[in-house]
Amino acid sequence: MKTTTLQLTLFGLAVTLGAATAAPLVSRLTPPSLLFSEGTATAPYISRFMVGQRFDLHATITADAATTITSGTFSVDGTPVPGTVTVTSIGSNKFNLVLRAYSNLVAAVHTFTVTATQSDSLTATATGNFEVVGTTAQGRKAKNVIYLIGDGMSMAHRTAARIVSKGIKQGKATGSLAMDTLPATAILNTCSLNSIITDSAPGAACYSTGNKSFNGQEGVFPDDTSDKWDNPRVEHMGNYLARTQGKALGIVTTADVEDATPGAFAVHTQDRGAGTGICDMYLDEAVAKHNLRVLLGGGRKWFIPFGQPGTGRVNTLTGSGADYVLPAELATAWGVPTGALDPSRDLIGDFVNAGFTYAPDKTSLLAIPANTTKLLGLFSSTHMDVSLDKIAARRGGAKVGAVPTYPDQPLLEEMTDKALQVLNRNANGFVLMIEGASIDKQAHNMDTERFVQDTIEFDKSVGRCIAFAETNPDTLIIVTADHECAGAAIIGASNVTNAALIIRAAAGGTDGVVAGAGVATDGQGTLRNGVVNTYDAAAFPFYDNISSGDGYPLTMDVDKKMLVGYGANGDRYEDWLQNAQPNANSMTRDTAGDFFIAGQATGGGSGTAVHTAADIPLSAGGRGSILFSGTMDNTTVFFKAMQAAIGGSK
Numbered sequence: 203m204k205t206t207t208l209q210l211t212l213f214g215l216a217v218t219l220g221a222a223t224a225a226p227l228v229s230r231l232t233p234p235s236l237l238f239s240e241g242t243a244t245a246p247y248i249s250r251f252m253v254g255q256r257f258d259l260h261a262t263i264t265a266d267a268a269t270t271i272t273s274g275t276f277s278v279d280g281t282p283v284p285g286t287v288t289v290t291s292i293g294s295n296k297f298n299l300v301l302r303a304y305s306n307l308v309a310a311v312h313t314f315t316v317t318a319t320q321s322d323s324l325t326a327t328a329t330g331n332f333e334v335v336g337t338t339a340q341g342r343k344a345k346n347v348i349y350l351i352g353d354g355m356s357m358a359h360r361t362a363a364r365i366v367s368k369g370i371k372q373g374k375a376t377g378s379l380a381m382d383t384l385p386a387t388a389i390l391n392t393c394s395l396n397s398i399i400t401d402s403a404p405g406a407a408c409y410s411t412g413n414k415s416f417n418g419q420e421g422v423f424p425d426d427t428s429d430k431w432d433n434p435r436v437e438h439m440g441n442y443l444a445r446t447q448g449k450a451l452g453i454v455t456t457a458d459v460e461d462a463t464p465g466a467f468a469v470h471t472q473d474r475g476a477g478t479g480i481c482d483m484y485l486d487e488a489v490a491k492h493n494l495r496v497l498l499g500g501g502r503k504w505f506i507p508f509g510q511p512g513t514g515r516v517n518t519l520t521g522s523g524a525d526y527v528l529p530a531e532l533a534t535a536w537g538v539p540t541g542a543l544d545p546s547r548d549l550i551g552d553f554v555n556a557g558f559t560y561a562p563d564k565t566s567l568l569a570i571p572a573n574t575t576k577l578l579g580l581f582s583s584t585h586m587d588v589s590l591d592k593i594a595a596r597r598g599g600a601k602v603g604a605v606p607t608y609p610d611q612p613l614l615e616e617m618t619d620k621a622l623q624v625l626n627r628n629a630n631g632f633v634l635m636i637e638g639a640s641i642d643k644q645a646h647n648m649d650t651e652r653f654v655q656d657t658i659e660f661d662k663s664v665g666r667c668i669a670f671a672e673t674n675p676d677t678l679i680i681v682t683a684d685h686e687c688a689g690a691a692i693i694g695a696s697n698v699t700n701a702a703l704i705i706r707a708a709a710g711g712t713d714g715v716v717a718g719a720g721v722a723t724d725g726q727g728t729l730r731n732g733v734v735n736t737y738d739a740a741a742f743p744f745y746d747n748i749s750s751g752d753g754y755p756l757t758m759d760v761d762k763k764m765l766v767g768y769g770a771n772g773d774r775y776e777d778w779l780q781n782a783q784p785n786a787n788s789m790t791r792d793t794a795g796d797f798f799i800a801g802q803a804t805g806g807g808s809g810t811a812v813h814t815a816a817d818i819p820l821s822a823g824g825r826g827s828i829l830f831s832g833t834m835d836n837t838t839v840f841f842k843a844m845q846a847a848i849g850g851s852k
């Protein structure tokens with residue numbers, strides 16, 4: 203920036219012609235820092251890395267008209283960084299400067315400087331900073347690190363699951379969720395690099411990279427190109443610990459495996475929706491280079507060759523579902539394949555050729571050989587059915603979810619058991635991410651019964667991991683979320699029996715009386731004033747978790763049921779009854795009762811609740827869990843887990 207000022211001073215003519223012809227300008231410097239953007243050299247340091255963790259140094263330079271940027275140099279603490287600085291024109295007279303796969307072995311706050319040279323010999327320079335974080339020897343190391351991410355799960359989601367699955371009598375819970383039994387508790391701030399409201403991509407990638415990113419991005423920092431794959435990268439925890447300790451990586455989700463949270467643990471892209479490329483990258487990079495050994499979830503469509511029935515693969519590098527090709531300089535520096543536009547790829551076949559056992563359904567998952575060392579399971583075309591529908595199908599009910607062509611889907615706890623079994627065969631330990639994805643998706647849809655039961659399913663997986671840790675004591679278990687979803691709030695309980703609620707929901711707003719306003723005609727008398735008990739009147743809703751015999755509530759539609767409101771709601775009709783079908787449109791379901799609730803937010807589209815900025819809880823147990831307490835930024839979780847894995851803990 204000083205260079206710019208100097209040129210303006212020396213060439214008065216340039217001032218009269220305007221800044222565009224004054225001098226080249228550094229408009230972005232990566233890793234992001236307050237030192238670059240605001241001139242603030244003190245904490246908080248926006249970008250932090252582990253000692254030896256790899257990341258890209260990057261700058262965007264705006265050149266003067268009719269000139270180009272010809273070369274550049276990055277220096278750290280005044281010393282030029284060896285390696286190739288690649289200069290690329292990105293249009294609008296802007297240029298990318300990047301030096302790939304840098305790492306620093308000194309734990310300290312470092313300043314770094316880019317200097318770019320223009321074809322007329324004018325230069326631009328700018329300075330930022332980043333922190334490198336070390337570890338200390340504190341005791342036994344966490345051999346295994348398990349992240350359990352209840353997507354969108356905050357306090358209310360957990361409390362609701364406890365009320366429904368454990369019960370409350372005279373004010374005390376009559377049982378604990380598995381996650382309640384973990385000894386360490388912390389509170390996390392969840393904001394992303396560009397908003398107080400994060401989406402699931404940076405909300406989860408922070409646990410894998412230790413860094414913030416823009417919404418929609420995973421494993422990268424933002425840049426100024428539309429290319430989904432050329433962004434400055436940050437090395438994932440699984441990659442780092444595979445490289446330095448020989449650990450294996452596992453990814454388990456109830457979502458499509460290309461979804462944001464699973465992708466955030468192994469993929470580098472600025473577009474969380476690039477399904478073809480994301481799934482190809484799992485095999486090309488994570489399996490081939492970073493010891494990914496378990497991948498379980500939905501999303502089979504990305505693995506079926508283009509043109510065949512059920513395929514979702516696309517024949518493009520742009521737009522929705524895009525495939526990937528990396529810049530050659532990126533692939534060379536990071537030691538990964540460049541990828542290819544290959545819509546007809548048989549990705550399941552390629553996984554099998556790489557040594558994976560493939561399970562297309564629950565039956566085959568439960569029957570995998572005991573000596574399986576690599577496991578791919580793809581149990582539906584896109585997102586898997588939610589717990590409530592999977593359980594209904596097992597009980598022989600009519601509800602088999604949105605994709606009846608996939609009737610034999612495993613529960614998350616069954617996927618968890620198999621993932622632990624397979625990963626535990628790696629003598630050096632593992633990093634495992636397990637996501638309860640539809641806590642978020644069903645909260646978005648304001649489908650209370652489905653998000654609550656999915657939280658119960660998620661908690662059963664927590665229980666399986668706790669049991670594993672009891673026989674594998676050097677295991678760290680971290681249970682948290684990526685953000686809160688929907689502003690979920692337990693507001694009370696129904697005043698009526700389920701039978702009475704059904705009558706009210708069918709009758710509409712004719713039998714309720716609104717105080718001071720006579721007979722209601724808008725459902726508020728019938729389904730609000732006549733139903734919603736608060737405070738003392740709410741008492742203790744009771745759910746039968748025994749009679750079903752499968753550990754899940756016999757029904758969510760109990761008499762005087764728990765009621766949930768949504769503070770970040772989209773428009774919806776509400777009748778408090780379980781929706782017969784999943785993913786029902788909140789504007790066309792439940793309309794007979796005529797109880798319309800206007801949403802404040804349309805950010806997720808009409809009829810969709812949105813994420814909120816509320817802090818989220820974290821529970822931890824096992825080796826290293828003592829490191830987790832207090833209130834912290836979400837990126838700090840990464841560094842504490844790495845301390846446990848590298849430096850150990852008491």
Ligand SMILES: [Zn+2]
Nearest residue numbers: 353354402684
């Ligand atoms: Zn999320």
